[in-house]
Amino acid sequence: MRRDPISPAGRRTVITGMGVVAPNGIGTDAFWKATREGVGVLDRVTREGCADLPLRVAGEVRGFDPAALVEERFLVQTDRFSHFAMAAAELALEDAGLSAEGADSPYAIGVVTAAGSGGGEFGQRELQQLWGRGPRFVGPYQSIAWFYAASTGQISIRGGFKGPSGVVAGDEAGGLDAMAHAARSIRGGADAMVVGAAEAPLAPYSIVCQLGYPELSRIEEPHRAYLPFTGEAAGFVPAEGGAMFVVEEAETAGRRGARSRALVAGHAATFTGSKDWAASREGLARAIQGALAEAGCAPEDVDAVFADALAVPAADRAEALALADALGKHAARVPVTAPKTGIGRAYCAASTLDVAGAVLAMEHSTLPPTPHVTEADYGLDLVTGHARPAELRTVLVLSRGLLGSNSALVLRQDEPGAR
Amino acid sequence: MDTQLTYAELASMMERRAGVSVEPLQLELRSAERFTEFGLDSLGLLGIVGALENEYGASIPADADACKTPAELLTVVNDVLKARA
Numbered sequence: 001m002r003r004d005p006i007s008p009a010g011r012r013t014v015i016t017g018m019g020v021v022a023p024n025g026i027g028t029d030a031f032w033k034a035t036r037e038g039v040g041v042l043d044r045v046t047r048e049g050c051a052d053l054p055l056r057v058a059g060e061v062r063g064f065d066p067a068a069l070v071e072e073r074f075l076v077q078t079d080r081f082s083h084f085a086m087a088a089a090e091l092a093l094e095d096a097g098l099s100a101e102g103a104d105s106p107y108a109i110g111v112v113t114a115a116g117s118g119g120g121e122f123g124q125r126e127l128q129q130l131w132g133r134g135p136r137f138v139g140p141y142q143s144i145a146w147f148y149a150a151s152t153g154q155i156s157i158r159g160g161f162k163g164p165s166g167v168v169a170g171d172e173a174g175g176l177d178a179m180a181h182a183a184r185s186i187r188g189g190a191d192a193m194v195v196g197a198a199e200a201p202l203a204p205y206s207i208v209c210q211l212g213y214p215e216l217s218r219i220e221e222p223h224r225a226y227l228p229f230t231g232e233a234a235g236f237v238p239a240e241g242g243a244m245f246v247v248e249e250a251e252t253a254g255r256r257g258a259r260s261r262a263l264v265a266g267h268a269a270t271f272t273g274s275k276d277w278a279a280s281r282e283g284l285a286r287a288i289q290g291a292l293a294e295a296g297c298a299p300e301d302v303d304a305v306f307a308d309a310l311a312v313p314a315a316d317r318a319e320a321l322a323l324a325d326a327l328g329k330h331a332a333r334v335p336v337t338a339p340k341t342g343i344g345r346a347y348c349a350a351s352t353l354d355v356a357g358a359v360l361a362m363e364h365s366t367l368p369p370t371p372h373v374t375e376a377d378y379g380l381d382l383v384t385g386h387a388r389p390a391e392l393r394t395v396l397v398l399s400r401g402l403l404g405s406n407s408a409l410v411l412r413q414d415e416p417g418a419r
Numbered sequence: 420m421d422t423q424l425t426y427a428e429l430a431s432m433m434e435r436r437a438g439v440s441v442e443p444l445q446l447e448l449r450s451a452e453r454f455t456e457f458g459l460d461s462l463g464l465l466g467i468v469g470a471l472e473n474e475y476g477a478s479i480p481a482d483a484d485a486c487k488t489p490a491e492l493l494t495v496v497n498d499v500l501k502a503r504a
Binding site for chain 1: 459473
């Protein structure tokens with residue numbers, strides 16, 4: 001576990017821009033309205049070529065027109081996961097009012113994304129050309145479009161951002177790890193980072209890859225398919241989409257008049273291996289403790305938790321116990337929510353969508369509910385039914401990956417002069 | 420199919436293969452400018468050369484994707500097509 005603080009004296013990382021492309025809304029306004037209302041949009045899988053696969057329910061992004069936000073030449077050479085990422089990044093940059101041209105130096109702005117599966121749809125199309133018509137019919141953009149790092153590269157090229165850039169291939173928890181990576185880059189001297197994750201796992205080849213996960217829900221009724229922390233928990237529902245952010249060094253952001261939406265205050269990650277959800281209890285508890293220590297927060301400071309909420313009984317139990325281990329008595333009092341039950345889990349992007357939800361929740365002093373879930377087990381105060389008014393200064397976001405990564409991120413309302 | 424590559428067809432391929440939109444007349448008028456000026460990168464040009472080979476059933480010299488301008492590319496491709504005719 002890392003010991004050095006994420007925001008040491010002088011260089012704090014604040015979120016100044018957010019862009020969301022989610023199954024329940026494109027843009028933060030639409031996303032927040034649906035999230036606050038607890039609208040569930042899980043539905044039949046309708047993506048091309050997927051109808052006959054045994055995955056029936058997912059969170060699809062419908063009505064998405066990437067050309068409204070991104071130039072055609074970037075769309076032709078990239079997969080849908082990069083379309084989501086470029087569109088969300090464009091929205092985040094607009095929100096932050098940031099561009100390479102307007103910055104002191106393009107070398108002061110970097111890009112980092114997390115990706116769990118890369119460009120499955122694009123890759124499948126080109127591989128079908130390979131086997132159906134021959135190697136001469138495979139387009140050269142296949143060499144970059146399928147790759148995990150494609151979104152980072154295209155956002156960097158499109159925006160002219162030449163600062164420290166990278167990709168986190170870190171399991172689903174990689175979304176939170178990317179936020180921490182961006183904060184480390186800020187601490188290391190970058191003025192701003194474009195950071196986040198987007199995924200497009202609803203394509204035939206990609207779905208077939210997921211069918212091997214025992215945690216995947218096979219329930220066919222959308223409202224019953226993803227019910228974490230309940231006796232009906234039968235696995236998770238996958239989703240597509242994502243969220244991107246602009247994070248900046250707080251003083252630099254302040255000098256250019258940017259609005260600070262939240263402070264990225266602390267993060268920690270652990271690894272406890274796959275196929276053993278009971279072990280994630282200790283791993284997740286350690287991640288929470290590490291993130292709180294880095295943020296300089298006591299357990300009682302946590303005003304709400306955005307849970308990982310896998311909806312596998314052993315994993316749900318481990319998450320509830322991890323909260324009890326890390327927060328003590330406060331675990332029984334702190335409100336917990338899992339808005340992702342309304343939209344599904346977009347792998348690496350599930351946690352970045354939770355980060356967007358958490359920032360919006362703090363801004364609106366409102367905790368969004370956990371759609372479809374009416375009552376929670378494990379002694380959790382789960383927000384169900386309707387959104388709940390709440391003064392939120394510190395929010396904890398949790399994420400676990402199917403392959404054993406556990407991460408915790410602490411977001412705080414930014415108070416100028418703090419730390 | 421035409422036995423010679425025209426600016427109209429090259430413009431259409433740039434749009435379909437690389438998402439670069441340019442009017443055929445503009446492409447012809449600016450045929451001595453570099454492909455990068457039109458927003459076409461090296462992978463995009465590689466894809467266009469591959470697609471031309473598939474369409475014409477002809478082998479285009481390996482250095483065709485090193486052409487810097489539309490005029491150069493048309494010359495290289497049409498020399499191949501002429502020699503074959």
